[in-house]
Amino acid sequence: MSRIACFILVLVALIGMPRLAAADPLDDLVQKLGADDFDTKIEAVNGLAALPDGRVLHVLNELSSGALYTTSDHHVVVGEESGDGYTTSDPVDGHALGKAASDDLDKIRLNNRLRGAIDSAKGGLLLFSDQRDDRLAAAADALAHPDPSRIAALVKAAVNEKDSGVRAAMERAIAAARLTSGDKAEQLAAITALSGSSDRTVLGLLSDRRAATDLDPTVKQALDQAISSISRRLQLIGIAATIFEGLSLGSILLLAAIGLAITFGVMGVINMAHGEMIMLGAYTTYVTQQVFTAFLPPGWLDAYLVVAVPAGFIVAGGVGILLERSVIRFLYGRPLETLLATWGVSLILQQLVRTIFGSPNKAVANPSWMTGGIQLLGGGTLTWNRIVILIFCFVVLGVLAFVLRRTSFGLHMRAVTQNRDMAAAMGIPTARVDALTFGLGSGIAGMAGVALSQIGNVSPNLGTIYIVDSFLVVVFGGVGSLLGTLAGAMTLGIVNKILEPVVGAVLGKVVVLLCIILFIQKRPRGLFALKGRAVEH
Amino acid sequence: MRAKLGLRALIAAGGLLWAAMTPMAYAADDTIKIGVLHSLSGTMAISEATLKDTVLMMVDDLNKKGGLLGKKVEAVVVDPASDWPLFAEKARELIQKDKVAVVFGCWTSVSRKSVLPVFEELNGLLFYPVQYEGEESSKNVFYTGAAPNQQAIPAVDYLMSKDGGEVKRWVLEGTDYVYPQTTNKILKAYLLAKGVPEADVMVNYTPFGFADWQTEVAAIKKFGGAGKKTAVVSTVNGDANVPFYKELANQGIKASDIPVVAFSVGEEELSGFDTKNLVGHLAAWNYFESVKTPENAAFIKQWHTFTKNDKRTTNDPMEATYIGFKMWTQAVEQAGTTNVDAVRQAMYGQKVKNLTGGVAVMNSNHHLSKPVLIGEIQANGQFDTVWQTKGVIKADAWSPYLPEDKGKIADWTFPWACGNCTAPKYKAD
Numbered sequence: 001m002s003r004i005a006c007f008i009l010v011l012v013a014l015i016g017m018p019r020l021a022a023a024d025p026l027d028d029l030v031q032k033l034g035a036d037d038f039d040t041k042i043e044a045v046n047g048l049a050a051l052p053d054g055r056v057l058h059v060l061n062e063l064s065s066g067a068l069y070t071t072s073d074h075h076v077v078v079g080e081e082s083g084d085g086y087t088t089s090d091p092v093d094g095h096a097l098g099k100a101a102s103d104d105l106d107k108i109r110l111n112n113r114l115r116g117a118i119d120s121a122k123g124g125l126l127l128f129s130d131q132r133d134d135r136l137a138a139a140a141d142a143l144a145h146p147d148p149s150r151i152a153a154l155v156k157a158a159v160n161e162k163d164s165g166v167r168a169a170m171e172r173a174i175a176a177a178r179l180t181s182g183d184k185a186e187q188l189a190a191i192t193a194l195s196g197s198s199d200r201t202v203l204g205l206l207s208d209r210r211a212a213t214d215l216d217p218t219v220k221q222a223l224d225q226a227i228s229s230i231s232r233r234l235q236l237i238g239i240a241a242t243i244f245e246g247l248s249l250g251s252i253l254l255l256a257a258i259g260l261a262i263t264f265g266v267m268g269v270i271n272m273a274h275g276e277m278i279m280l281g282a283y284t285t286y287v288t289q290q291v292f293t294a295f296l297p298p299g300w301l302d303a304y305l306v307v308a309v310p311a312g313f314i315v316a317g318g319v320g321i322l323l324e325r326s327v328i329r330f331l332y333g334r335p336l337e338t339l340l341a342t343w344g345v346s347l348i349l350q351q352l353v354r355t356i357f358g359s360p361n362k363a364v365a366n367p368s369w370m371t372g373g374i375q376l377l378g379g380g381t382l383t384w385n386r387i388v389i390l391i392f393c394f395v396v397l398g399v400l401a402f403v404l405r406r407t408s409f410g411l412h413m414r415a416v417t418q419n420r421d422m423a424a425a426m427g428i429p430t431a432r433v434d435a436l437t438f439g440l441g442s443g444i445a446g447m448a449g450v451a452l453s454q455i456g457n458v459s460p461n462l463g464t465i466y467i468v469d470s471f472l473v474v475v476f477g478g479v480g481s482l483l484g485t486l487a488g489a490m491t492l493g494i495v496n497k498i499l500e501p502v503v504g505a506v507l508g509k510v511v512v513l514l515c516i517i518l519f520i521q522k523r524p525r526g527l528f529a530l531k532g533r534a535v536e537h
Numbered sequence: 538m539r540a541k542l543g544l545r546a547l548i549a550a551g552g553l554l555w556a557a558m559t560p561m562a563y564a565a566d567d568t569i570k571i572g573v574l575h576s577l578s579g580t581m582a583i584s585e586a587t588l589k590d591t592v593l594m595m596v597d598d599l600n601k602k603g604g605l606l607g608k609k610v611e612a613v614v615v616d617p618a619s620d621w622p623l624f625a626e627k628a629r630e631l632i633q634k635d636k637v638a639v640v641f642g643c644w645t646s647v648s649r650k651s652v653l654p655v656f657e658e659l660n661g662l663l664f665y666p667v668q669y670e671g672e673e674s675s676k677n678v679f680y681t682g683a684a685p686n687q688q689a690i691p692a693v694d695y696l697m698s699k700d701g702g703e704v705k706r707w708v709l710e711g712t713d714y715v716y717p718q719t720t721n722k723i724l725k726a727y728l729l730a731k732g733v734p735e736a737d738v739m740v741n742y743t744p745f746g747f748a749d750w751q752t753e754v755a756a757i758k759k760f761g762g763a764g765k766k767t768a769v770v771s772t773v774n775g776d777a778n779v780p781f782y783k784e785l786a787n788q789g790i791k792a793s794d795i796p797v798v799a800f801s802v803g804e805e806e807l808s809g810f811d812t813k814n815l816v817g818h819l820a821a822w823n824y825f826e827s828v829k830t831p832e833n834a835a836f837i838k839q840w841h842t843f844t845k846n847d848k849r850t851t852n853d854p855m856e857a858t859y860i861g862f863k864m865w866t867q868a869v870e871q872a873g874t875t876n877v878d879a880v881r882q883a884m885y886g887q888k889v890k891n892l893t894g895g896v897a898v899m900n901s902n903h904h905l906s907k908p909v910l911i912g913e914i915q916a917n918g919q920f921d922t923v924w925q926t927k928g929v930i931k932a933d934a935w936s937p938y939l940p941e942d943k944g945k946i947a948d949w950t951f952p953w954a955c956g957n958c959t960a961p962k963y964k965a966d
Binding site: 038066107109110111112113115116119144200201203204205207208241242245248249252351354359360361362363364365366371372373375380381383384385386455456457458459461465496497500501504505506509 | 701796
């Protein structure tokens, strides 16, 4: 009996110890995080990283998310905003410490140096995490900041690693650390291991090492070889990246121009308010996002874009039909008047939006499935929003081509634009077809606005940015040809992206414009000129 | 004949009416008119409309407190519509037709350069409230925004310091016009003077409203991948910022790897961003809304009450407008008149409490002494001050780092009386 009691006592003492003992190193270090100068804070973070304690990660997470505060009696606590004050809790074991007024709490400030220290401290801890992404990130961090003292941990992690991708990353990190610290054989092995990589960070590490003066000749030679082979691979990757960038810019130009290819290309209406249709689509996206945040559970927010696409089509298409019925139909065959009238409409729409929403830009967040990107070899990134837009633009183009070629509405549309009188004689309601065609073109512009809101601004003058480029694409590609619009947009996109790094963005645009002027001199009807009777009108 | 008579009668009547009305228009001797020359439409309306509201708020407040020299103050608001030549026309209209005592206005440097000859010719008075490239000092303009040594240079110093991350490689990314070009010229000269090798500085420009940042951001990533700590100094202006920051976030450039410090991104601009992925990127200003002082709290409250919207943010050019307006009213009180020459003399040494603490002083080079703050972008769209100068920094009208402007002095008091001289105009005994 007494032995059992004794045992329980010891057990209780053991469990209670960490909390009772004032000299718990974890507690001490956590309190040091509340210091005023960043040197002490970084020392504390590094100290925490060295502790074999599972609770460290939690503390570091709280710190990096900005949830740690110091109280007026210099105690470090976790604060959570509630009402006009804060509820506080202990950062180590999480027990509640009651409420505090916001004046009594001082947020523990972070700067980028401290963030870097936290990241590498977490990196050491996450090397053994259950999550593959965490381990990968930790390995990448170890590679970027090679540190001989971490080799042992990395080796241990690499041995236990099941995932081949993560293991390769860890081995590269080990090699990077041995690059400067190991003996000659180890260094050579490290260089060989690293020369297979296509990572710009590795290239940087090797170049740094190459710049050292006390190099062994064989090491030097190995470094030179590794550097040149990585550079060659990076160059190839760079070309591929440029092509993707060009296609992505092309897809944006194409989206902006498809609507115009209908209203200008097919109907022959010089619609200066085309840009504003794009803007309306972008603002529809903003409104949809606001509605989703206001009325639906937070989990649904990611779906707002799916709703915004048809909404943008309907809003812009509706305004387009209204515009056609009220202004443009009186001006068919009078291009100059159409130009002036639609320009006036564009100003009215801009000011209207400015009055309703105010002049500052509106924030449209990318849904989580569109943020970030695919990390490529060589440090390039294919961002998700661009990939999605690229796919979206081809879907829109495909659907449009289908509507034009395979539906009776498309047939009517083509008939009316080719020979209005004959179409009317055949019983096609030309006026209605005109309105619907213009609505279709505007609606597509609206969908383009939804897509463009994901990479750019949502502001009242959004449209003015794209209107010139849209006309450029349509004219260059060949008025009236969808295929021409596609080819025109992609050519312009890729040429722009090839020129940009060479001559700079400003001069690049000038050169592209000059090229187009010369091209139009040579082929006035653009890349894909329409042939036949339609041209004569 | 009859029609002609009718027309003549109409003109005569019109003339009479005009003659009858004119004295009425000028009879209001109990009001002081001030001009507000900010774009309310066009591309700059985004930023400038806020400053118009700020001036109106200050006027409203002044009138509630009994006006100026016993008279009511009346703001004449015109809209130059982001059209630079129109700025000059509207300025002339304000001074000649409306006979305003002072004008608060302009944002872009090109609009300021456009109105400058008008103010000098007609001896008007302009208060310019925006950070700019410096290298200017006009007798008729008071510059209450930051000069490069009150924004750009301290920001670079911070990044070079231990807490800023000891940056060794620099990307100077800007929009292609006079402010970024001049600022980058000064910064490059400064960096080279600090011993940064030319190969570690990359300068790049993009057009206004630039939207496709893939290549530029990839180039920054490549430049920063060379092993040395890299930072981006951004003088990208206006609309181009949103796609720029979106691309940065999506390409995974974190502030702890490659921080971006911006000179043209304030609270108002951040309200158009999703700042979740931008936490830790920096901005350098003389004012942040998040700074906790009683003056700032009162100012924000006044702004919310005036605009009837407690979501409206405040920003640095608003503080500059606030300081400028206060200084002008103090100088008018001191001079006892709104006469431009008298007010100008009274302006020198005029002091106003900064909203961020300390006291702003107007110097004889027509620029202010102000504190400089570096702030980090937070997830809630505000800045958190991570560093600030001890005390105030006096603005240099001419940068000592530009070889062509070295040694130039701006001092509008005796014996210099000059904004652009290497020797005093008068001989002092």
